Amino acid sequence: MTEATEAQDLTAFDIDGKEPIIKYRNVSKSFGDNEVLKGIDFDLYPGERVAIIGPSGSGKTTLARLLMTLETPSEGTIEVDGRHLWHKEVNGKLVPADEKHLHKIRGDIGMVFQHFNLFPHMSILRNCIEAPIKVLGLSKKEAVERAKKMLDKVGMLEKADDYPASLSGGQQQRVAIARALVMRPKVMLFDEPTSALDPETVGEVLNVIKDIAKQGDMSMMLITHEMSFARDVADRVCFFDEGRIQEQGPPSKLFAHPETERLRDFLKSFHMNGNGE
Amino acid sequence: MAWDWNFTLNEVVPELLNVIHVTIMATLGAFALAVVLGLVLALGCRSNKKWISWPTRGVVEFIRLTPPLVQLFFIFFVFPHLFGLTLKPMVAGILGLGIHYSTYLSEVYRAGIESVPKGQWEAAIALNFSPLQKWKSVILPQAIRPIIPVMGNYLIVLFKETPLLAAIGLMELLGQAKSIGSVTFRYLEPITMVGIIFLILSYTASLLVKRLEWKLDLNGK
Amino acid sequence: MIPIDVVSQVLPLLQEGFIVTIQLVIIAGILSFVMSFVGGLARLSRFAPLRWVSGFLIEFFRGTSLLVQLFWFYYALPLLGVTLPTGLVGIVALTLNYGSYGSEIVRSSILAVPKGQAEAGIALNMTRFQRMKSIILPQAFRIMLPSFGNLMIELLKGTALVSLITIQDMTFYITQARNTIGHDTLLFSMLLVAYFIIGYVITLVFRWLERKFSAGRV
Ligand SMILES: Nc1ncnc2c1ncn2[C@@H]1O[C@H](COP(=O)(O)OP(=O)(O)O)[C@@H](O)[C@H]1O
Numbered sequence: 229m230t231e232a233t234e235a236q237d238l239t240a241f242d243i244d245g246k247e248p249i250i251k252y253r254n255v256s257k258s259f260g261d262n263e264v265l266k267g268i269d270f271d272l273y274p275g276e277r278v279a280i281i282g283p284s285g286s287g288k289t290t291l292a293r294l295l296m297t298l299e300t301p302s303e304g305t306i307e308v309d310g311r312h313l314w315h316k317e318v319n320g321k322l323v324p325a326d327e328k329h330l331h332k333i334r335g336d337i338g339m340v341f342q343h344f345n346l347f348p349h350m351s352i353l354r355n356c357i358e359a360p361i362k363v364l365g366l367s368k369k370e371a372v373e374r375a376k377k378m379l380d381k382v383g384m385l386e387k388a389d390d391y392p393a394s395l396s397g398g399q400q401q402r403v404a405i406a407r408a409l410v411m412r413p414k415v416m417l418f419d420e421p422t423s424a425l426d427p428e429t430v431g432e433v434l435n436v437i438k439d440i441a442k443q444g445d446m447s448m449m450l451i452t453h454e455m456s457f458a459r460d461v462a463d464r465v466c467f468f469d470e471g472r473i474q475e476q477g478p479p480s481k482l483f484a485h486p487e488t489e490r491l492r493d494f495l496k497s498f499h500m501n502g503n504g505e
Numbered sequence: 506m507a508w509d510w511n512f513t514l515n516e517v518v519p520e521l522l523n524v525i526h527v528t529i530m531a532t533l534g535a536f537a538l539a540v541v542l543g544l545v546l547a548l549g550c551r552s553n554k555k556w557i558s559w560p561t562r563g564v565v566e567f568i569r570l571t572p573p574l575v576q577l578f579f580i581f582f583v584f585p586h587l588f589g590l591t592l593k594p595m596v597a598g599i600l601g602l603g604i605h606y607s608t609y610l611s612e613v614y615r616a617g618i619e620s621v622p623k624g625q626w627e628a629a630i631a632l633n634f635s636p637l638q639k640w641k642s643v644i645l646p647q648a649i650r651p652i653i654p655v656m657g658n659y660l661i662v663l664f665k666e667t668p669l670l671a672a673i674g675l676m677e678l679l680g681q682a683k684s685i686g687s688v689t690f691r692y693l694e695p696i697t698m699v700g701i702i703f704l705i706l707s708y709t710a711s712l713l714v715k716r717l718e719w720k721l722d723l724n725g726k
Numbered sequence: 727m728i729p730i731d732v733v734s735q736v737l738p739l740l741q742e743g744f745i746v747t748i749q750l751v752i753i754a755g756i757l758s759f760v761m762s763f764v765g766g767l768a769r770l771s772r773f774a775p776l777r778w779v780s781g782f783l784i785e786f787f788r789g790t791s792l793l794v795q796l797f798w799f800y801y802a803l804p805l806l807g808v809t810l811p812t813g814l815v816g817i818v819a820l821t822l823n824y825g826s827y828g829s830e831i832v833r834s835s836i837l838a839v840p841k842g843q844a845e846a847g848i849a850l851n852m853t854r855f856q857r858m859k860s861i862i863l864p865q866a867f868r869i870m871l872p873s874f875g876n877l878m879i880e881l882l883k884g885t886a887l888v889s890l891i892t893i894q895d896m897t898f899y900i901t902q903a904r905n906t907i908g909h910d911t912l913l914f915s916m917l918l919v920a921y922f923i924i925g926y927v928i929t930l931v932f933r934w935l936e937r938k939f940s941a942g943r944v
């Protein structure tokens with residue numbers, strides 16, 4: 229079997245002839261003596277949706293934060309669209325990247341946080357146009373137009389002039405999704421976007437993400453504990469444990485026929501907790 | 506005029522060290538007064554009798570918004586007229602700084618008292634403690650522990666305020682430095698050395714307070 | 727009974743001093759505010775030597791007391807060949823002292839803004855400067871307002887010390903007047919009330935600012 233067909237077996241997405249947009253190669257991350265990620269190799273194809281599942285503390289968030297440049301890798305390389313993220317090539321040698329380089333590459337990535345992280349001192353609309361104006365250099369008119377379209381998409385347009393504190397958690401997260409989308413990243417990271425929500429508002433956020441997944445051709449990395457959501461949306465599911473990808477494959481296969489004992493145990497615990505499934 | 510080491514080491518430093526106990530006595534005396542009076546004010550402000558709480562709050566606010574220097578002058582120059590007693594600078598100084606900082610400490614006590622969980626107040630009622638017993642055995646011991654470092658910081662602030670007492674003629678560090686200067690016509694060395702003594706003592710004390718804070722923190726809440 | 731003639735004699739003096747006191751509060755207040763931001767940001771700089779130098783200076787001006795600094799600038803500095811106008815000595819000493827306290831207010835308020843806010847800024851690819859300007863500082867500013875209100879009260883009270891180096895503020899005029907007029911009780915009571923009024927106005931201004939800057943937010 230060639231490498232390409234091997235990769236194709238792991239995902240329901242058609243990767244025929246495509247190059248990965250994200251490549252993690254032998255990436256490790258330690259906090260002090262605590263090695264959180266242990267030599268990760270991971271690819272994400274343009275347009276592919278990958279769900280990342282696994283017990284808490286297994287390193288899922290850290291994996292995403294490395295790509296968002298919120299943490300520095302201890303070892304290994306990450307490539308975004310053929311360019312190194314954490315390194316610059318100088319005379320054919322890789323040297324650590326500076327802030328200017330990170331700024332150039334980072335524009336391809338967007339992230340939705342577990343705790344939304346909306347800017348409390350700005351209106352909903354202002355939250356969504358601040359970066360487009362300042363970072364992308366759009367005119368205010370263009371930015372407002374774009375932002376309103378996205379707010380409409382997530383069903384939050386009529387709250388455009390409100391402040392974050394007056395919204396429910398689910399509404400805040402929808403705004404946070406719109407805010408990230410306005411930047412038109414090629415890859416979106418979702419770090420447990422519904423874990424901090426009241427149960428009754430989880431559904432509205434998951435539906436918004438599903439819609440986006442259906443419409444766009446954006447790559448997505450979805451860290452989640454919602455198993456049925458992962459099955460519906462993802463082309464591929466990665467099971468993380470102890471800083472390693474223990475098992476991955478298309479959701480139909482991975483959920484129905486888990487190969488490792490760990491994944492079986494993990495899925496069983498979900499079943500009993502009544503989350504997802 | 507250049508710095509004269511001989512003058513500094515042989516005249517200035519010994520003469521300053523001679524009066525350092527005056528500064529320290531004023532600091533400790535005023536702090537002791539502030540600690541006691543601050544608690545009285547804090548309890549007065551919380552009283553549910555309006556004829557106690559309102560005037561207390563007014564007095565606290567008035568003292569807090571007016572300069573300690575003017576309060577010192579008031580005590581030193583006006584008390585003799587009002588009460589017919591002439592105060593020594595040290596006594597007036599302890600009264601003035603003590604009263605001024607008692608308003609700060611009353612705020613600190615208030616924060617400490619409010620940090621005692623509601624359940625503790627209810628437990629004290631459930632056990633049928635008298636109001637005095639409740640405060641003495643349940644509330645205050647819990648309220649004071651977390652505020653000890655803050656009180657330590659106010660001790661340092663108060664210490665740095667004692668040079669004010671030179672204005673009413675107390676021969677503390679700064680007063681002494683000025684008098685050395687007026688005799689020798691050299692102000693540079695004495696005043697600089699006073700600054701350095703304050704810096705050393707207040708910085709050392711702030712390190713001690715940090716350690717204390719850390720220690721209290723380690724043993725749980 | 728309050729002797730009206732004494733009051734009418736003292737009020738013009740108090741008024742003269744009042745203007746000087748207000749000038750000191752406003753000028754040293756604005757300069758301290760500026761220094762607070764410069765000092766607070768320097769303390770948080772990525773450039774280590776800048777952190778050390780600013781940290782040392784701030785600790786220095788906080789650790790030596792205000793009156794000692796005033797006396798030093800007034801009595802000692804001229805002996806080193808630098809003679810500043812007395813009014814400037816007052817402003818410089820007040821600014822260095824309260825600006826140092828203010829630096830700590832700015833520093834701790836910036837650190838009090840949740841980390842997720844800066845991270846959201848990174849995720850939106852904002853530069854360091856943009857994050858500081860439009861995300862961190864506006865939120866930190868709200869946190870620091872009450873502390874700045876207290877600092878301005880401390881500054882007001884600190885201005886009384888300049889009378890001891892012959893700057894003609896309210897306290898200076900009153901301590902002079904008592905030598906000629908007497909009536910200690912009345913004079914010092916009027917002085918205390920004058921400070922109280924200014925202090926109360928400062929309190930009201932900062933309450934208003936706090937309300938204004940929390941508009942629209944819960
Ligand atoms: N900033 C940090 N400093 C120290 N340890 C951290 C930090 N961030 C994460 N960790 C540790 O790394 C491990 C993995 O964390 P994380 O990536 O958040 O896992 P997950 O998202 O799968 O729950 C945990 O043990 C956590 O305590």
Ligand SMILES: [Mg+2]
Binds near residue numbers: 285288289290420
């Ligand atoms: Mg996580």
